[in-house]
Amino acid sequence: xxxxxxxxxxxxxxxxxxxxxxxxxxxxxxxxxxxxxxxxxxxxxxxxxxxxxxxxxxxxxxxxxxxxxxxxxxxxxxxxxxxxxxxxxxxxxxxxxxxxxxxxxxxxxxxxxxxxxxxxxxxxxxxxxxxxxxxxxxxxxxxxxxxxxxxxxxxxxxxxxxxxxxxxxxxxxxxxxxxxxxxxxxxxxxxxxxxxxxxxxxxxxxxxxxxxxxxxxxxxxxxxxxxxxxxxxxxxxxxxxxxxxxxxxxxxxxxxxxxxxxxxxxxxxxxxxxxxxxxxxxxxxxxxxxxxxxxxxxxxxxxxxxxxxxxxxxxxxxxxxxxxxxxxxxxxxxxxxxxxxxxxxxxxxxxxxxxxxxxxxxxxx
Amino acid sequence: xxxxxxxxxxxxxxxxxxxxxxxxxxxxxxxxxxxxxxxxxxxxxxxxxxxxxxxxxxxxxxxxxxxxxxxxxxxxxxxxxxxxxxxxxxxxxxxxxxxxxxxxxxxxxxxxxxxxxxxxxxxxxxxxxxxxxxxxxxxxxxxxxxxxxxxxxxxxxxxxxxxxxxxxxxxxxxxxxxxxxxxxxxxxxxxxxxxxxxxxxxxxxxxxxxxxxxxxxxxxxxxxxxxxxxxxxxxxxxxxxxxxxxxxxxxxxxxxxxxxxxxxxxxxxxxxxxxxxxxxxxxxxxxxxxxxxxxxxxxxxxxxxxxxxxxxxxxxxxxxxxxxxxxxxxxxxxxxxxxxxxxxxxxxxxxxxxxxxxxxxxxxx
Numbered sequence: 025x026x027x028x029x030x031x032x033x034x035x036x037x038x039x040x041x042x043x044x045x046x047x048x049x050x051x052x053x054x055x056x057x058x059x060x061x062x063x064x065x066x067x068x069x070x071x072x073x074x075x076x077x078x079x080x081x082x083x084x085x086x087x088x089x090x091x092x093x094x095x096x097x098x099x100x101x102x103x104x105x106x107x108x109x110x111x112x113x114x115x116x117x118x119x120x121x122x123x124x125x126x127x128x129x130x131x132x133x134x135x136x137x138x139x140x141x142x143x144x145x146x147x148x149x150x151x152x153x154x155x156x157x158x159x160x161x162x163x164x165x166x167x168x169x170x171x172x173x174x175x176x177x178x179x180x181x182x183x184x185x186x187x188x189x190x191x192x193x194x195x196x197x198x199x200x201x202x203x204x205x206x207x208x209x210x211x212x213x214x215x216x217x218x219x220x221x222x223x224x225x226x227x228x229x230x231x232x233x234x235x236x237x238x239x240x241x242x243x244x245x246x247x248x249x250x251x252x253x254x255x256x257x258x259x260x261x262x263x264x265x266x267x268x269x270x271x272x273x274x275x276x277x278x279x280x281x282x283x284x285x286x287x288x289x290x291x292x293x294x295x296x297x298x299x300x301x302x303x304x305x306x307x308x309x310x311x312x313x314x315x316x317x318x319x320x321x322x323x324x325x326x327x328x329x330x331x332x333x334x335x336x337x338x339x340x341x342x343x344x345x346x347x348x349x350x351x352x353x354x355x356x357x358x359x360x361x362x363x364x365x366x367x368x369x370x371x372x373x374x375x376x377x378x379x380x381x382x383x384x385x386x387x388x389x
Numbered sequence: 390x391x392x393x394x395x396x397x398x399x400x401x402x403x404x405x406x407x408x409x410x411x412x413x414x415x416x417x418x419x420x421x422x423x424x425x426x427x428x429x430x431x432x433x434x435x436x437x438x439x440x441x442x443x444x445x446x447x448x449x450x451x452x453x454x455x456x457x458x459x460x461x462x463x464x465x466x467x468x469x470x471x472x473x474x475x476x477x478x479x480x481x482x483x484x485x486x487x488x489x490x491x492x493x494x495x496x497x498x499x500x501x502x503x504x505x506x507x508x509x510x511x512x513x514x515x516x517x518x519x520x521x522x523x524x525x526x527x528x529x530x531x532x533x534x535x536x537x538x539x540x541x542x543x544x545x546x547x548x549x550x551x552x553x554x555x556x557x558x559x560x561x562x563x564x565x566x567x568x569x570x571x572x573x574x575x576x577x578x579x580x581x582x583x584x585x586x587x588x589x590x591x592x593x594x595x596x597x598x599x600x601x602x603x604x605x606x607x608x609x610x611x612x613x614x615x616x617x618x619x620x621x622x623x624x625x626x627x628x629x630x631x632x633x634x635x636x637x638x639x640x641x642x643x644x645x646x647x648x649x650x651x652x653x654x655x656x657x658x659x660x661x662x663x664x665x666x667x668x669x670x671x672x673x674x675x676x677x678x679x680x681x682x683x684x685x686x687x688x689x690x691x692x693x694x695x696x697x698x699x700x701x702x703x704x705x706x707x708x709x710x711x712x713x714x715x716x717x718x719x720x721x722x723x724x725x726x727x728x729x730x731x732x733x734x735x736x737x738x739x740x741x742x743x744x745x746x747x748x749x750x751x752x753x754x
Binding site: 152155156278279280281282283284287288291294295300301302303306 | 517520521643644645646647648649652653656659660665666667668671
């Protein structure tokens, strides 16, 4: 190993340890990097930060050995680690709250910086729904979009199949070496070769129930819009659509007959403002711009102040409640600079005393 | 015949003649009655009014014999004549521009003063669409609404069938004694017995192509809302929906799969703001009130001034163009009272030199 490789590997290990630290999301990750200059410096400052934020014990930081093990397993299957802040890390995902500050990627990592649209829907989809999803994926691919979905049966599989030629991304709830379900093994192999497969989980992680909604926030987070093709009320696709809405992404839905239960979810989305989609044109029109121009470019705000006035923690804690408020609002109420409030909020989050919810708003934990 | 019956009959003859006079719609009809006190007085003033409006010849007024013949044929089939201004004349219809100032009614005339909702759609409807229309009509009937439709095959027939028990209105393009199409003869007879059948045409009038869109404006005019169940793009049901929108009525549409051509029209309406309907609840929620409270109560404005300044005709003609303007705007521009402008506009309309289009707006003829 050359000294360069060694230091790059050391930076990756520190980055992975910081990204896998309890309570660190992409916003906090970016703030910490910006404030301390490197992941290693942030890791060293963490216990002190958490203590100043009022947390009795230090947050759980993975060991160097844990991080090395995860990196080795990843490289053994040919997966690449992306950390928030890497040029290849997808900007729209980095701009979302609660999204992971890291991604494991198997396949063509360059797809993730192209404009992505998610197509999601029922596992037990109708033949018509599958056909529609596949044709929509073909059309969106031809229009320059990368199609993102969840490798599930039904609509997801149809969307992946339609976008193999132009570029598709499967986001898994388990590790990128753990394709699920078994009947989509072929599709998984094709995507890993021609597109890419993505997960926030380490290799070997088998998906459990709570991993699926967590995975859905990555599907919507990667995408400038989410298109729901068939979905019953209270389905996972609607969770993805809700997350997309919270993340400020476009929500699209394909209508269906009231006599078709699989149309209920999509119709309900339309009723509540989702764009009605009968074909590619409807999507393009709603995005109202050539594909390359519509990508969100906002990055998480980075704290610029390195000072946290002593009384600010208490002031902020008193101001926080169950009602989400913006850092701007808190800064006005506290009479403190926004940068100081952002930094203090980060420490309160690390201490488990505040939480960042949708839209960058803060609540009492 | 008693003197009372004689005078009532004379008033009806005069009313029918005025209502059937070229260029007289419900707004002009109401204005003339209000200005001259009776239809007979208005008829006598008409030639003079038209001449003052600049028309070289008097508008065509049906003869007393014509009116008597129409009344006799109506009573021979048991139909009742309603003139705009009669307490039984449906208020929502009287409030629309371009609607007829008279209706022939076969059956229970009282249904027309209850809150009405139209259900319209494809003639060649799917079995699912028919079932949905019928169930929707049953539900709306149970919620207190009278269901209006056009006695066509498909969705119309299903909507009528579903509302027979609670009250249904068929609006015909021909006379009320000319049911069309032949396969809906039974439905027609049931509606004439349990509901009512309505037309602006005299008995014996067989519907021709232009009568159908004319008829559609009565369907929407009678109703506080129009529900489109299945409709291709460029179908008669969409004309009805458009008229409903222009008349300020609620437009509802039942979504369908993009792969179903009969869903295109309804989906397009939803895309442009129609309320998405999956069942009765969606309709009731959009109307947001107990059925009896949502009926529009606006009546056409009646002119109160009996004077038309000499120069006003010329001023108004100069102000009128192909772009519709309101009487208020004309009054401001002409520096004349709105009542005088309304009266002068009526005379210009009678003279064929102006026209009232949607929303009470005036254009040059």
